[in-house]
Amino acid sequence: MTERSRITLEVYCDNVNKALARLTEDKPPLRESVAEAMGYSLMAGGKRLRPVLMMEFCRMCGGNAADIIDIACSIELIHTFSLIHDDLPCMDDDDYRRGRPSCHKQFGEATALLAGDALNTLAFEVIADAATEGTISAQTAVMLVSVLSKAIGVHGMIGGQVIDIESENKDISLEELMILQRHKTGALIEAACVMGVVLAGKYDMIQAAAEYADAMGRAFQIVDDILDVTGSFEELGKPIGSDSEQNKSTFVTALGLEGAKQEAERLTELAVMKLKQFDDCGFLCELTEDMLGRRS
Numbered sequence: 001m002t003e004r005s006r007i008t009l010e011v012y013c014d015n016v017n018k019a020l021a022r023l024t025e026d027k028p029p030l031r032e033s034v035a036e037a038m039g040y041s042l043m044a045g046g047k048r049l050r051p052v053l054m055m056e057f058c059r060m061c062g063g064n065a066a067d068i069i070d071i072a073c074s075i076e077l078i079h080t081f082s083l084i085h086d087d088l089p090c091m092d093d094d095d096y097r098r099g100r101p102s103c104h105k106q107f108g109e110a111t112a113l114l115a116g117d118a119l120n121t122l123a124f125e126v127i128a129d130a131a132t133e134g135t136i137s138a139q140t141a142v143m144l145v146s147v148l149s150k151a152i153g154v155h156g157m158i159g160g161q162v163i164d165i166e167s168e169n170k171d172i173s174l175e176e177l178m179i180l181q182r183h184k185t186g187a188l189i190e191a192a193c194v195m196g197v198v199l200a201g202k203y204d205m206i207q208a209a210a211e212y213a214d215a216m217g218r219a220f221q222i223v224d225d226i227l228d229v230t231g232s233f234e235e236l237g238k239p240i241g242s243d244s245e246q247n248k249s250t251f252v253t254a255l256g257l258e259g260a261k262q263e264a265e266r267l268t269e270l271a272v273m274k275l276k277q278f279d280d281c282g283f284l285c286e287l288t289e290d291m292l293g294r295r296s
Helices: 003-023 032-042 049-060 065-087 103-107 109-132 138-152 157-166 174-184 186-200 203-230 251-275 282-292
Strands: none
Touching: 003 049, 003 065, 003 282, 032 065, 032 103, 032 109, 049 065, 049 186, 049 203, 049 282, 065 103, 065 109, 065 138, 065 157, 065 186, 103 109, 109 138, 138 157, 138 186, 157 174, 157 186, 174 186, 174 203, 174 251, 186 203, 203 251, 203 282, 251 282
16 A cells, blocks of 8 residues: 555544544443443444445545544444444354453443444434534435445344354355355445445445445455464454354355455455546555455
């Protein structure tokens, strides 16, 4: 990634982090524990990829990314909620996330569960407030809620998680694995891209954004699967080899390590090709290619 693009990414992430801190700064009396748990997981770090995607697609389609920073944060609130719940003992049972104890290890299972629920609802509060305050129109807010809620539910992330749970200790086909990951990981990535287009009012580019997200989301998940085999705790901030321990099918088990690397490269090239339909897409092309070689 060029120095210019690196600075652009840093500015995006810094603005997102400041907005996230502001959105969760209120700690009402008698409810401090759940508010602290929300902030603990939300501000633990992370690539902020999804809000960056939303802002950049908005910008590429002629919108002002600075005007939609809070709305971009809505998808990071959802992403963090999903991570808190994924780590729970009834799900993936992971004790660490981003280099420190998972939310339920730090605050207890009940508080972690509620913190995830609260982040989920806060995302929609943020979108509704943007419409109430006149930042976006009511019609745009309804479209955003529709895109985001579908990406979360049974036809999106939660549906993918169900398939994942029910596929443990089973050999599933590559086609089934692709359906699983397209929902579990890809749905939120697609929502981020499409929401950015909607915010700019460039509705004719929704399909192109979705096609990019499909390729990029699959490549992103394949790299995650590769890192679960080749990475380290220090790099990832969580235990490695958890997929193998839970007998989960991954792109590495389905394609082999080298096959998975080749497929990630192919999908990254496809994603970049899809981006060429957008004006001034250089930063996002570089970011997409950078994701292929990431170590965390």
